[in-house]
Amino acid sequence: MKGTLLVAGTTSDAGKSVVTAGICRWLARKGVRVAPFKAQNMSLNSFVTADGAEIGRAQVAQAQAAGVEPTADMNPILLKPGGERRSHVMVLGKPYADVDAMEYGAYKDHLRTVALESYHRLRAAYDVVVCEGAGSPTEINLRRGDIANMGLARAADIPVVVVGDIDRGGVFASLYGTLALLEAGDQALISGFLINKFRGAPELLDPGLATLKELTGRPVLGVLPWVNDLWMDLEDSLALDNRPGNRQSGHSGRSLRVAVVRYPRISNFTDIDALAAEPGVSVTFVSSPGDAAEIAEADLVVLPGSRATVGDLEWLRRTGLASAVAGRSGPTLGICGGYQMMARTIHDEVESGAGQVDGLGLLPATVEFRAEKVLSRPVGEAYGHPVAAYGIHHGIVTFDGGAEPFLDGCRVGAVWGTTWHGALENDDFRRAFLADVAAAAGRDDFVPAPDVSFAALRERQLDALGDLIERHADTGALLDLIVNGAPAGLPSLPPGDAR
Template sequence: MTVSFHTLMVQGTTSDAGKSTIVAALCRLLKRRGVTVAPFKPQNMALNSAVTADGGEIGRAQALQAMACGIAPHTDMNPVLLKPSSNTGAQVIIHGKVRAEMDARDYQQYKTIAMGAVLESYGRLRQQYQAVIVEGAGSPAEVNLRARDIANMGFAEAVDCPVILVADIDRGGVFAHIIGTLACLSDSERARIAGFVINRFRGDISLLQPGVDWLERQTGKPVLAVLPYLQGLFLDAEDAVESMQAERGAFTVVVPQLPRISNHTDFDALRAHPGVDLRFIKQGQPIPPADLVILPGSKNTRGDLAWLRHQGWPAYLAKHLRYGGKVIGICGGFQMLGVSVNDPLGVEGAAGESAALGLLDMTTELTADKRLVQVAGQCAFAGAGNAGVAGYEIHMGVSHGAALDAPAFVIDGRPEGAVSGDGQILGSYLHGMFDTPDACSALLRWAGLESGHVVDTAALREASLERIADAAIPLMAALERLPR
């Protein structure tokens, strides 16, 4: 089946307007029609990433969108990924591999080179698929970033594709967002916008119609669809940690919301578990009593270690363990459990060594090479019963020490991670350890939660993709009616 467009770009009036979800919905609708389709995001800035089958790293949303297409995620789907390591600097990843650490000013100049990588990846996708659905980044109205833009209208102009503009009515000011965005665009960019999508609407749509009519008169462009606010979606988010709070079960899991927390989708299965009360603790918040504390991944392990100390977490953890609580460290959080973290090359900031929490007998040295691999194996901690586990590793650093002699997992035939001698502390480089139902149940049982409930994250994601696709059927119909 053919489609009325070979490339369509979805841009937003703001960050978190719903671009990622709408791209995924359109991808799933095209897949239903038998169209071969791929997602594409020229430039992404996120600490939540996924490992691809070709051994690279892309934004988590593009991996979800690939699932919506029924294809494996590939580095061409997100050729430029920026992972912030400070307020002004980021790790620059091109075609899935680390290229450099740059500050914002240097990267602004580098974008001319990055555009070459973007167009190279897009060209390959265009050759392989009947349709490419492109996601913009942030907002095209950021006039200070217009020069050498590769993320929004700069890309759309380069490949000459139509754009739909999404605005989130739930946050208020939807008409001002749309009109203001148009005012910040050039004449050619405004002409490129085929229409608008008003997202996350709830209420009586007849009350919105006068505003829709006014907007269409003011702009001369159609409102293609008004999409509903959908509750209870289970979809990978790139940065929205706050939406993951899930205070409902009796078993309390506490996670420090590190300044550079990464791959927070590690906790999606816990968020969905009816027996778990999942709480992210921000700076300055009191730390409540917990059954399980999980130290998450970090893009700046030494910097986030300093933050933990300043927030009083070492004393809290000592008391938590003294009273029989359990602790899990994932990736950077695993490194924090050791004796020290050494960064001789300045991989994550200024070179140097930091004392860690001293809860596991091991040391970590950060290295320039990043390990990116999808893995599978078995749980090896007490009571796991060789439950299967799968996930991915994405880290810059190697750990050594006696703690590793008691592994938490056996991954591809090798020991991985560590379990303390008293059985209270578990650490691993394995992201996604809770996503395998058997492993999730075993880990929660190890931590003290006996529950017959099984969380199947893959099934939950698939059901959510079907829901958002159903909701976007009117949008697809409107797109098919647009002039070719």
């Protein structure tokens, strides 16, 4: 079996990532050697591969669904927004440029070549490549320079299925409109639709499905139901509410309350998923001045990663949340950018160009931003347990004295800081850390669950995504598209040529 497919969506967060992961898991269970591919990803959630390349977390989860090691070819272009108009561009997992929205166009021809080379390397190495689009294929203002959607599909002759999120409402209009706004050559590759996140009796949709097929000449290849507590590594904060829920069955005592600060450029917030998966741990994201009380009352406050450390620190001060964090007497954890904010002084001529900035002063440390980006897969030990993690940062932290080392960071009393992402996914370390947090917070009634495996939980979630495809999609039609490509003679809707 050899072939390919592109999963596009009517909008961001329509479900492209989870459908792509589900198709990868379904095919892998059939014995197909399959790989995911996203030519261009815009995300602040990233990961470091075994060979030191930075790619989007969603493609890492999709590779896990496929049962293969993630590589830079699976996400050759990664855009990491640092402001309203500027992005840090990673190419094949390495820093490439910092550009604004208009400057980026000058790089498109080269980046298209890079993306296609990656795609063809995957096609040569795997039986099937399942591609994920970016945003919507009908961003008609950007079509000329498109790399990730119909530009890729046209260049490589890839059949396309379009996912629509019915939970948002207007799914039939959005599916029809997505097709209608495309030019005829693009429309010829749109081979079917998938409706995602449906609640209710599927037969209620039958008249609409029949009319959509009559109007477009394309079938709906499945109606995927809404599933509670279904999640995977996310691309952006639009989907934060789909992180794992708090599971407290079998737990005695009140919840250990964790407040996570959600600043504007929050990154790698998947660090929190392992905490949220713990029975008896309640995770809340806080982001407004009115949340100061939540910070004061939490048993643990987490300052997560940030793509704009100095900018998000200024935001903390504007909202008054900086004072709430600095005024706490209870446990506080800073991860990467959050750790940098907790230092006494930050020197940044690289990311923000702000020069010297006062930090929160929670740790006796100084941060200096350097031009060279650190991408690493460190291993270490804490609380007597091994810890494997990954590092992504420009800021280099040095201790001023009086601090205890902690995972390439430091600790003073009940304040911890680390540069390492993913540390909390290590089960034994996480339990020991939570026990220490509970003791420091005076929560004698909280004892971490002894048997939670975060890796096993992630595998169950990926299996659930595979089940969604196997049980609710027309897998025969999907296989036909993958192997044989888009059907010949698909009708073109007139608006596509009327631009």
